[in-house]
Structures are given as C-alpha cells and as structure tokens.
Amino acid sequence: MKQLFFRAVKVVLILTAFLALYFNLKSPAVVESDDCGLKKEYAQKLFPGTAELKKVNEKCCYEVYDGEKNVLGKVLYVKPDDSIPAGYGGKFRIVVGITNDNKVLGVDMGDNNETPGFTEMVRAKGFFGQWTGLPLTEAMQKKVDTVTGATMSTSCIKCMVQKNISEYLGAKAEIEKTSHFSYIFYVSILLLIYSLISFFIPGATAKFRIYHMTLMAVFLGFLGGYALSIESFKNSFITGSASAFTIVLFTLAVTVPLFTGRNFYCSHVCPFGAIQELAGKIPLKKQTVPAKVLKIMTLVKKLILLAVFVMLSLKITGDYTRMEPFSAFQFNAAGISALIIAGTMLIFSLFVSKPWCRLFCPTGTIFNIIVEKKAEKKVSSHS
Numbered sequence: 001m002k003q004l005f006f007r008a009v010k011v012v013l014i015l016t017a018f019l020a021l022y023f024n025l026k027s028p029a030v031v032e033s034d035d036c037g038l039k040k041e042y043a044q045k046l047f048p049g050t051a052e053l054k055k056v057n058e059k060c061c062y063e064v065y066d067g068e069k070n071v072l073g074k075v076l077y078v079k080p081d082d083s084i085p086a087g088y089g090g091k092f093r094i095v096v097g098i099t100n101d102n103k104v105l106g107v108d109m110g111d112n113n114e115t116p117g118f119t120e121m122v123r124a125k126g127f128f129g130q131w132t133g134l135p136l137t138e139a140m141q142k143k144v145d146t147v148t149g150a151t152m153s154t155s156c157i158k159c160m161v162q163k164n165i166s167e168y169l170g171a172k173a174e175i176e177k178t179s180h181f182s183y184i185f186y187v188s189i190l191l192l193i194y195s196l197i198s199f200f201i202p203g204a205t206a207k208f209r210i211y212h213m214t215l216m217a218v219f220l221g222f223l224g225g226y227a228l229s230i231e232s233f234k235n236s237f238i239t240g241s242a243s244a245f246t247i248v249l250f251t252l253a254v255t256v257p258l259f260t261g262r263n264f265y266c267s268h269v270c271p272f273g274a275i276q277e278l279a280g281k282i283p284l285k286k287q288t289v290p291a292k293v294l295k296i297m298t299l300v301k302k303l304i305l306l307a308v309f310v311m312l313s314l315k316i317t318g319d320y321t322r323m324e325p326f327s328a329f330q331f332n333a334a335g336i337s338a339l340i341i342a343g344t345m346l347i348f349s350l351f352v353s354k355p356w357c358r359l360f361c362p363t364g365t366i367f368n369i370i371v372e373k374k375a376e377k378k379v380s381s382h383s
Contacts, residue, residue, distance in 0.1 A: 003373070007258050010370050014254070018233070021312050025237040036060035037111070038077040038095075045108045046097030047072045059167045064097075073105055074098040076164040080156075084163060087156035088225070089113035090239025094160035096131075098168070104131045104139045107161055113238050115231065115321050118150045121333035127154055131161060140165040150333060151182075152243075184223045185245060191215055192248070195268040199256070210281065213274040221271030221329040228253065228265065228363050230308055231320040231327070238317065257370045266357055266364045272325055272342070273357050273364075279349035287351050289358070297359040302369075305362040324363075325356060 036055065043050045043064055049072060052065040060078040063071055076098065080091040093110030107128045109119060122128070125147055131139045140162055146154040166172065191212075198205040198212060205212070220226040226245055236242040242250075253265035266273055280286070308320075319335065321327040327334040328342035345356040357364050 003261060004259070007261065007370050010372075011254055011258050014366060014369070017309065018237075021233075021309070022237045022240070024313060025234070025315060025317065026240050036062075036077055036079070038062055038075065039110075042077070042095045042108070042110050043075045043097075046075065046095060046106045061168055071100065073100055074168075076168050077110060078160075078164050078167050080160060080163070084159045085152070085155050086239065086241055086243075087112070087114055087153040088118060088150070089115065089153075089235040090241055092156060092160070094157055094164060096161060096164040098136065102136050104134050104136065104165075107131050107157070113235055113317075114153055115327065115333070116319055117321065117327060117333040117335050117338075118153055118330070121330075122147055122150050122154055122157070127157065136165050136169060137171075140169065140171065150330070184219060187215075188219045188224050188226060188245060189248075191219055192252070192269065195264075196252070196256075199260075199262075199264050199268045210278070213277050216269065216274040217271045217278065220269070221275065221326075225326075225330060227271050227326040227329070229320070229324050229326045230362055231324065233363075234312060234317055234320055237312070253367050254370070257367055261371050263364070263367050263371055265367050266361075270357070270364070271329065272345075273354055276345060276349040276354045276356060279346050280353055282350055284350050286353065289352060294358065298368075301360060301362060301365040304360070305365045308362055 038053060038060070040050060040053060043053055043062065047064045047066075049066040050064050051067040052069075053062045053075070054065065055062050056074070060076065062075045062077065064073050064075055066072055074097070076096040077093060079093065084091055090113050092112030092114060095108045095110045097105035097107075099105045112119075127144075127147055130144055131142060134142065144154075144158045146158070194205075194212065195216070198209070224245070226243075226249065228246070228249060232242075232246060236246070249265070249269065253269070256262075256264035322335050322337040323341075325338055325342035325345055327338045331339060334342075341356075345360075348355040
C-alpha cells in the first residue's frame, strides 16, 4: 500500500504538470474585432502582389488589392467548427484564393500546429493543387482522396476547402469526412488488448512475442502513427484535443504502472521500442551497458524531460519531432534529424538492447518515474 501511495502521488504530479502545460499553451480565444484574423502573408502565398486586404462580409471573405488598388481576387479564411475533423496537430485554417471569374486560384495552409514535415509532404504530393482552376461549385463537390501517412491532416484540409467555398456561395455542402476509426484504428485496439494480456500473462504469450512486436511496429508505427511523444503531447496541449486512441493509450500508460509497479507502455506498446526489439533479434554479439552508464543516462533522461517542460512552459513550441525518432515511421514526411536518430538507434539496437528507450527517451521517462524504485532492479529488460 505504501508503494501504491507513492506511485499515486507521482501520477498526480505528472497529471498536474500536464494540466499546467495545457492551460499555459492552449490557443487563446480570438477577441479582436476582425475575428476572422487573416494575416497578409497568408494571402500573399496565393496572391504574391497583395498590398491590402478588405473584409467583404462576416463569412471571412476578403478582397485582395495590389499596390495600385486593383482587385486581384478574393481570399476565403473561415474557421473550423464541429463538422470539421482535426488534423494531427488539431483543427486548423485553410486559405482559399478565388480569381475574379470565380475559379479556385489555389489552396494553402493558414494558422496551424501541424508538423512541418507532414505539410511539406502533402504539398510535394500535389494535394493542394487538386482544386486549382476549378469553378467554385465544382471545387465544393470534388471528391479528394487523403494522403497515406497524413490521413488526419489531409482529411481536415479537404473539409476546410469545402467549408470555405460553401460559406462563400451561401450553399449547403455535406462536409466529406474521413473517419479516423478505420481498420487501422480497430486493429490497433485489438493489439492494445493483446498487449494487456501479454503484460499480465507473459508466460502464456512469450512464444508470440516476435509477432506481437512486429504488428505493433506496423500498425501503431507505420500505419497509425500512434506513438506517444513530446510532439503529440505538445499538440494536444495547444489544441485541447487528442485522438480517441491517444487518450486510451495515455490512460493505460499511466494507470497500469500505477497499480502494477511495472512500465506497460514502453515494454509492450511503444512501436519504436518494438522495432528496436526486433532489430535486437538479429544474432549478433550483444554488449552490456555498464550499470554506472545506465545510472548516468537515467539522470540525463530526466534532465532532457525537465528541459522540455521548461521550454514548453516558456511557450517554445517548435517542431519537437526533430528530437525524437517517432516521425521516422512516416519516413517520407520525417525531418532529417528524426531519420538520423531513428537510423542510429536501430543500428545500435543490433548490439545493445533498446538503446533509445533505455538511454534517451523523454516520453518513456515520464512512465518510468511512476515505477522508478521497482524499475531499478529490472532496468536492463523494461526501462
């Protein structure tokens, strides 16, 4: 009971820290008179000669003028509502440019908390250009496929394009949603249930461990992008929202160690931990990390976590995917540093057991803190 009490205190402190970051980072309500809030640089993405913007109506439509007061076209910049699905970084704004003959000039990003790598991947695949040149009524009804690896973000983009145009035309459009509850979601839920069974009955499931880890890497990593990370926490703090799966995952990651004294997420769920474990199955001579080094790196991980907390407290909300390997699962959207970190850790995994988890990971440190005393005895297998 004493250990349970101390673990409960740690969980309360962690949740308190998360709440503090949430209230510190959440996007403030817009109180300015022009509550559409279009920035000139967003219009300039589509109309490079933009010198002046004039709001036309309350539907967040603006006329765009050049330096000689000529009308270049219009820009639409409506706000998302409950009909719009969130992207990876929460709900965001889309800029839609309209020519003087009522055709779509182009589509681009407005205010958003999306990971830059994902945005650039979507742009490189020509997703934004699918509406260019279309008459507005045709553009509003156009069926657009989402981009693999950025399903949430591209679903949000296409819904926002529909909303912008439909409100401008004063027409009712059925927003074309893409359900996040796809087969990937349901398979991931089943895998999560199996992970709990494996966690509580390890002897009966040990012979299936390699298949378990493979499926975790594929569905929670490459297909789902469900790994808990500093970036995903940051996005949730700013937007005040998170996917249903992420909420379930975090709840289990905190409550299971609270009652068992063992780290569930890092040993049985984390997709990058799984892929490191699979790499370690390759029969090469393994090296033992000295206990002194493990002790030093445990302190280093806590300092990294503290530094992240301080940066977020100071509202330094950059692209944290650059300091983690998780975005490398969507390698065509990942930054170079994430790919380097992931590749380096996988190479080291051939010779050292799960080096990222044991020596560097700030996310895993959150859950290790809960079970710290007990985990010290098993640091080589479950840290």
